[in-house]
Amino acid sequence: MRKNLGVQPALFPMPVAIIAAYGADGNICAMNAAWAQICDMDKIALFIDSDHKTTKNIMETKAFTVSIADVPNMEAADFFGIATGNKMADKFEKTGYHAVKSEFVNAPVITEFPVTIECELAEEVNTPNLHAIVGKIINVSADEKVVGDKDKILPEKVNALVFDQYRSGYYSIGEKVGQAWNAGAGLMNK
Numbered sequence: 001m002r003k004n005l006g007v008q009p010a011l012f013p014m015p016v017a018i019i020a021a022y023g024a025d026g027n028i029c030a031m032n033a034a035w036a037q038i039c040d041m042d043k044i045a046l047f048i049d050s051d052h053k054t055t056k057n058i059m060e061t062k063a064f065t066v067s068i069a070d071v072p073n074m075e076a077a078d079f080f081g082i083a084t085g086n087k088m089a090d091k092f093e094k095t096g097y098h099a100v101k102s103e104f105v106n107a108p109v110i111t112e113f114p115v116t117i118e119c120e121l122a123e124e125v126n127t128p129n130l131h132a133i134v135g136k137i138i139n140v141s142a143d144e145k146v147v148g149d150k151d152k153i154l155p156e157k158v159n160a161l162v163f164d165q166y167r168s169g170y171y172s173i174g175e176k177v178g179q180a181w182n183a184g185a186g187l188m189n190k
Helices: 051-059 071-082 091-095 187-188
Strands: 016-020 028-033 036-040 043-046 063-068 099-101 108-110 113-129 130-142 161-164 170-171
Touching: 016 051, 016 108, 028 051, 028 071, 028 091, 028 108, 043 063, 043 113, 051 063, 051 113, 063 108, 063 130, 071 091, 071 161, 071 170, 108 113
Parallel strands: none
Antiparallel strands: 016 028, 016 063, 036 043, 043 130, 063 113, 099 108, 113 130, 161 170
16 A cells, blocks of 8 residues: 655655865865756756855856765765855865866866766756756766776765655665666566
8 A cells, every 4th residue: 555645855866966166266165966967978967056155156167076975975975065155165175175176177076076077067947947057077087996897987886875855864875786778678578
């Protein structure tokens, strides 16, 4: 028997993405955003409010990075979600983390996170029902420890965090349980 739960954002899992951009003053602003999604082979959409300091910086610099938060960096990743750059000018510095300027876009790569997607601003979508920042993926950089054959990222090595909308928890992912475009092949002939 099923139980009706009403309206709630009940999609699981959701990636824990750390969005980073430079401000006009050159300072790094970073935020935790679970509402991010690949929307094409070379594009990513961030469903974030326009009033975030990071969003404002993205609109000014026309570039940003999206890092995959991992279990070893959960404390800083959560801090990037609970502290606001609109009220805390030294938010990034408080973590003690490090960043280098991307070789491809005018945005910081936070070196502690294992995988970073480097983007140019493609468009801002603003409708009564949606605010999204769409980025064109220019490069993906990753720590060599999480890269396997043919330069493929190994999810089991990334140890990525996912966000639980149900109870506001973090979970780790990594175990492979099946092969995409093959696990359901047996049903093709039924």
